[in-house]
Amino acid sequence: MYSYGHCNPQGLAWSPEGVLFSSEHGPSGEFGLSAHDEINIILKRGNYGWPHVVGAVRREGYVDPFILWKEITPPAGIAFYRGELLGHLKGDLFIATLRSQALIRVRLKRVGETY
Numbered sequence: 172m173y174s175y176g177h178c179n180p181q182g183l184a185w186s187p188e189g190v191l192f193s194s195e196h197g198p199s200g201e202f203g204l205s206a207h208d209e210i211n212i213i214l215k216r217g218n219y220g221w222p223h224v225v226g227a228v229r230r231e232g233y234v235d236p237f238i239l240w241k242e243i244t245p246p247a248g249i250a251f252y253r254g255e256l257l258g259h260l261k262g263d264l265f266i267a268t269l270r271s272q273a274l275i276r277v278r279l280k281r282v283g284e285t286y
Contacts, residue, residue, distance in 0.1 A: 174213050176233070178221035182248040183213075186279070187262050192237070194246035194266060198225060206243045209236035210266065210277075238277070245269045 179196035186192060190212060197207030207226045211219060217234040227235040247267045252260040264277040 173215060174217040174219065174234075176217075176219035176221045176223070177211075178209075178219075178225075181246055182250075182267075184249045184251055184264070186251055186264070187253065192249060192264065194249045195219075196245045197240075206241055208240045208244050208246055210238035210246065210249070210264075212237045243270055246275075 177193065177195055178198060180193050181196060182194040184192050193211045193213055195209045195211060197209065198204040201222070202225075204225055209226075211234065214234055218232060219236075220228065220233045224230065224233055226241070227239050229235060245268060247269050249264060249266050252263050252265060254261070260276070262279065264279060266275040266277065267273075268275065
């Protein structure tokens with residue numbers, strides 16, 4: 172097992188630098204919770220909390236989401252743009268959403284070895 176504690180994973184994508192990202196739906200009524208949809212950077216042996224914690228808890232032993240929506244924005248597939256035609260988009264993360272039928276572009280900035 173590489174990582175655990177994921178809630179409804181929908182998509183996986185490797186960044187151009189080789190970092191694994193996932194898109195996940197938050198709870199859909201379980202424990203009286205909804206929303207808390209996430210984009211995560213997947214770390215080896217990382218515990219993402221489900222079902223014990225939801226969202227960004229800033230608690231030792233858990234990996235907080237890279238991006239968290241508290242309103243319902245269920246992400247579906249994700250992909251990094253690697254093409255040449257639209258060079259200004261190269262390396263950007265694209266997130267397709269289900270409910271809002273949107274395509275979200277995220278420009279990532281590396282600081283040292285992290286995002």
